[in-house]
Amino acid sequence: MTEIADLVRPDTGQAARTIHIIDANGHQAWLATQPERHRAALDAQGFKPTAYAHAILPGDGADEWSVVTTVANAQSLSSWCLARLAEVLPAGHYRLADGGDPGPAILGWMTAHYRFDRYKEKKSDKGPRVLLTPQPAAIASAVAQAGATALVRDMVNMPTADMGPDQIEAQAQAIAARHGATLTVTRGDALEAGYPMIHAVGRAADRTNAPRLVELTWGHEDHPRIALIGKGITFDTGGLDIKPASGMRLMKKDMGGAAHALALAELVMDAALPVRLHLLLPLAENAIAGNAFRPGDILRSRKGLTVEIGNTDAEGRLVLGDALTRAGEEKPELIVDFATLTGAARVALGPDLPAMFANDDALATQLAACGTAVDDPVWRMPLWDPYHELFKSDVADLSNSGESAFAGAITAALFLRRFVPEKTPWIHLDTFAWRPVAKPGRPKGGEACGLRATFAMLRERYGR
Structure with a gap:
């Protein structure tokens, strides 16, 4: 291209x-x-x-x-x-x-x-159509955002064999090197003590696809600290609560949250926003083997809360829970997470609108307004406290899935909120990361939804 x-x-x-x-x-x-x-x-x-x-x-x-x-x-x-x-x-x-x-x-x-044709013998590029503008100062930012969009699309479109934990880690390493950021990785059995839920979700995968937490830090220590988190389930079989074939077909895209967070981190660094950036990518393949975690297991999270496994296919909230806890330990003034988390959000809002949950009304209003301004809309959903009862457990602090199918996107967000430090502003974006029908400028396949809205919000809050 x-x-x-x-x-x-x-x-x-x-x-x-x-x-x-x-x-x-x-x-x-x-x-x-x-x-x-x-x-x-x-x-x-x-x-x-x-x-x-x-x-x-x-x-x-x-x-x-x-x-x-x-x-x-x-x-x-x-x-x-x-x-x-x-x-x-x-x-x-x-x-x-x-x-x-x-x-x-x-x-x-x-x-x-944009074309995703790397696996095709015949490439589809018919030559560039170049648009001229009398405002050259606007080009650099648009190029960066188009590049970030292409990165999300490429990562989500890629088959899991070529976009597993190793490849996402390598992508993060390349971006860190370009911007002088520091990358640290906790991998495999080293996760068990400090990040037990990430470890449990990914331990059944082979060594190449071993679970890990990738952390990138960038910026001056005295700048406001923000944390970006992306769910990185590189393939989701559903675990022992195995998905049917139709439900598994697109599960290469279950790392779409990690793709969004990584692309957003690069936008922040490329724009040199005066922040202390902490990017966290919990990466795992929810595979099936003799050591896979089981329904009925009780996991002790990094935070110390115990979680009963009601369904092994509700694994994204587990890896995010440990990552949210880790982010909170650094006392950020803002946490944003992206995740391809629930089918319920898609039933409610369809593929175009990420479900946005926030514990701060002003922050939610700002993000929604920024999304509208840049043609990247998000839609706020409620953190409805009475629904806590839908994922209670008789034997642990909480269950990762309730017995009821009601309000699935809301209960998932409420579960995540249990791992967010009190009084820390937090946004959770439950995004589909996929476009089932092409629209002009937006082909069928992997898609960035909520990425530019969040960047516009960060630029508004922290831009010089």
């Missing part, structure tokens, strides 16, 4: 084809200004001013055509409004009519070029 940084360039007057942007309200007024040959071409192509519609407008010479496209609001462009053009236009350079500023649409233009 063409390098992301080459897809949007400063407009210095170089030769480029024109993109006319209209919306439904302005369609007739614009049409009245066009020459007869343009109106005839639009009629011939059946052009209607509907979302993502486009048509080619002939010029004086055979190769002097331009293009018109419809957006929701021509005065306020969205991240995705030009993405369809970036997917279908031929290679070349393009600029908006009258030197207009594409603004946030440069992100969708870049992400529309």
Whole structure:
């Protein structure tokens, strides 16, 4: 694939084809200004001013055509409004009519070029479509966010054989090296004493896929400390409570939380936000073997709470529990975790909207507003305290799954909250990390949902 940084360039007057942007309200007024040959071409192509519609407008010479496209609001462009053009236009350079500023649409233009074709003999890249902008200062941040999105997509799309704990650790090591961060790893049997729930979930995997906690630290000690945590179950069979084949088919994506947290950490470091960053990736394969943890087992967590295993397929909250405890020991002023945690969140909100839980109203409001502003929406769900009774245990401090199927996303979040230090602001994002149906700029497959919203929130809170 063409390098992301080459897809949007400063407009210095170089030769480029024109993109006319209209919306439904302005369609007739614009049409009245066009020459007869343009109106005839639009009629011939059946052009209607509907979302993502486009048509080619002939010029004086055979190769002097331009293009018109419809957006929701021509005065306020969205991240995705030009993405369809970036997917279908031929290679070349393009600029908006009258030197207009594409603004946030440069992100969708870049992400529309994404292809996951590393396992295909025939690659699908047909050459770059380069968008010119009169605002070169906006390019670097958009490139970084498009790159972070591509990283999440690549990691989630990769089969587990090529994206197990070893490979995620190697990815974290490469990012740490690029930014001068420190990486520490607690692996295998060394987890048993300090991170017993991570160890229990991953101990049935082979040595190559041994469980581990990867920690990255970066930034000045005197800056505000923030912790980012990502669930990294590299494959989830369900354990002894084994999933059916249909439920296991996409479980290569169960490390999507780790992919989000790692990509967000790189965005924070790339932007040089004045924070002391602590990234925690609890990585494990929930495999099946003679030493797999069992329903009915009681685990003692790093925090000291005992957890009865009601279902071995509710393993993500276990590894996150130990990681949340570890994060809290450093007394951060903010904790954010990402996890592909519950099917209940998808039933409630579908694939596009991450379920957002927060113990701080102002923080939740800020994140939701940032998500709306950058076209990366999240939806707040309640931490409804009375539902604690749904995962109580008769023999331990709590169970990892209740007997009822009600409120699965909420009870999972409440379980996690038991491992968050009191009065520490905390956000939990239950994200799908997968797009089942393609949209412009957002192909089917692995997807970053909530990543840019959270980065916008962090930049708003900590940006210089």
